[in-house]
Amino acid sequence: MATAFAHATNALGATIQSPPVWGWHGRTLSHRTNHPQHGDCWLRLLSLPEQKAGGKLWEGTKQAHTTFPAVRKPALHALHDRAENGYAYRAELTAYVDASVLSPDPVLRHELDLTNKWFTTIRTTLSTIAATPTDRTAVRQEWISRAVPEYTGQPAPQIQHWDCAHGDFHAANLTHDATLLDWEGWGLAPRGYDIAMLYAYAQLAPKTAAHIRCEFAPLLDSAIGQTALLVVCAELLQSASRGDHPELTPKLRALVEECATPIADSGSVHSQAL
Template identity: 75%
Template structure:
């Protein structure tokens, strides 16, 4: 990955400026970089087996740049692809958002003190995403049918309302200025999926979780929202079964129980 990153940085004409930031399980590698024309940028390198160099995750950032021009996110400046020793690498050069993310990890472990204007912007962002037609898929009914009973112990909801979602909507991908990062996985998901994900990941910061719930109560307390919460709990409990965020597991189990009871599943 480091050698491939140097290759991409040279090809795109950037100077690496900051320490590396590794993505989930080392699948991505990023740095803040300097570009002679664009100034401060972010260079992110994605690695996949060569046979998988296509599809949703590979094309997500590129397609989001064209699909969501009005949403506040890093502008895409350039792409660079190459292959080596059976692996494909895609480098994405985007504008650098000079404001902090709300947490270093998807699981929020500290309380946030955000202005009401931040939530106003986020509601508008979510509404714009949800209203966007797409042929991409973030969550499938087949996975829901299998995973919800397996990881929550409750019957799987039959989703009847699907909307476009960011797909990874949590505080590590949101900045203090309400910019939204990491667009690789967007696509159709149960209505309310993004909001449910934000709420579920915030359970270890109870005051912030309550505020998120108040801000989005009409959606989270709807039939669709409760189904989305159950789906999100299954997804995060599946991740926990692989060793991720063990401290969040009891809260997820409680949230799944509450959501299933409210939905009378």
């Protein structure tokens, strides 16, 4: 990864300005950089086995750049692809975002003082994303049918209402000025999936979680919202079974119990109400 990153910086004309930042399980490597044309930038290197390059994760940032021009996100300046020793590497040069992220990792462990302006921007962002037509998929019914019973013990819901979602909507991908980062996994998901993920990941900061719940009560207190929350809990419990964020598991189990009443997916909450 370090060698591939050095190739990318040379190819793109960027200069490293910060220590390395490793992504989940070392799949990405990023540095703050300086570029002679674009100034302060963020250079992120994605690595996949060569036969998997070109799929959803590979194209997510590039496609989001053209699909969501009105959404607050880092501008994409350039891409650089390289393959070596059976692995493919994609370097994404984006604008550097000065605002700090809400949390250094997805699990929110401290309380936040989120403003009304922040929630207004996030609500607009979610509505814009949800209303966007796409053939990309973030969450599949086949996975829901298998994972919800396995990891929650609850019957799998049959999702009737799908919206476009960011797909990784948590505090480590949101900044204090409501910029949304990391667009590789966006696509169709159960309605309300994004805000359900933010809420689930915030359970170790109960005041902030309650604030999120209050701001999005029409969704999260609806049958559709509870369905989305059940799906998110299944995803995070699956991740916990692999060793990620085990401290969140009891809170996720409590949320599953909350969702345990019979859930009838309906269209009563529309994407514009997010």
